[in-house]
Amino acid sequence: MRPTEPITVWGRADSSNVQAVMWGAAELGLPVNRIDAGHRFGKLDTADYRAMNPHGRVPTLKDGDLVMWESCAILRYLASRYGDGGAFWPADPVARARVDMWAEWAKHEGANHFTYPVFWLSFRTPEAERDARQLAANIARWEQSLDMIEAQLTRHDWLTGPDFTLADIIAGHYLYRWFTLDLPRRPRPVVEGWYALLQDRPAYRQHVMISYDALRA
Known part of the structure; x- marks a missing residue:
């Protein structure tokens, strides 16, 4: 299964939690549009961002109508939805x-x-x-x-x-x-x-x- 449009991830490239999500998405071959946010890029205290992520942290992911935060939860979601059930995230x-x-x-x-x-x-x-x-x-x-x-x-x-x-x-x-x-x-x-x-x-x-x-x- 492939996303119908690129997944969006908010978070700066040098955030370790963002790195984990981006690495996992790349291993799954998923198209991702990453938007710089956090640290020197700001944006986390805006009303729009807080509406997506009330904690005001990165990363935040949007995939279709789904918006979610917490890097490990994001990785599990991506692996469950787009993985093949093999060793990376087993179906068993x-x-x-x-x-x-x-x-x-x-x-x-x-x-x-x-x-x-x-x-x-x-x-x-x-x-x-x-x-x-x-x-x-x-x-x-x-x-x-x-x-x-x-x-x-x-x-x-x-x-x-x-x-x-x-x-x-x-x-x-x-x-x-x-x-x-x-x-x-x-x-x-x-x-x-x-x-x-x-x-x-x-x-x-x-x-x-x-x-x-x-x-x-």
Whole structure:
């Protein structure tokens, strides 16, 4: 199934949540018209935008008459409506549950232990205002999340099995920033191998491996 007209996504290209949606849509081969919004582009406090997304955040998606927000919900919708029921978002409820379990875990771990505690408190905080001790503790906690991913990836190439799935998008979109930030990292050959596989995907390179310099404090 294909959309009858391009899907619209509101959100700046360097928003990690927007990147996850754009990457997923590209993997599904969907036409998307992305409109810059948020951060330096504004628009989130306008009446029109708040009518679509009362939280005033990005991304927001419009597909026909449907308007929705929350990146993981958007990805599940796109995969359910436009996927083929294969490995990416399985039609089988048991197989889908395994993918969804890791996707849900990855979203919470990334949001709670990387995006603000590591990325914001380093790159998006002026150096003079950074709390080095707190940042080190936050990095150590994020490394625990990566321990879980590392253990899972010793069993197979992708997060939930032999095939690329939606869970790899939700977990993997954090990695570009993690591996390019000027921060101490433990060596992780297994996670680094998975990251190399992600970098081989054109949609990852197009939508995730992009500059985030405009976000620097």
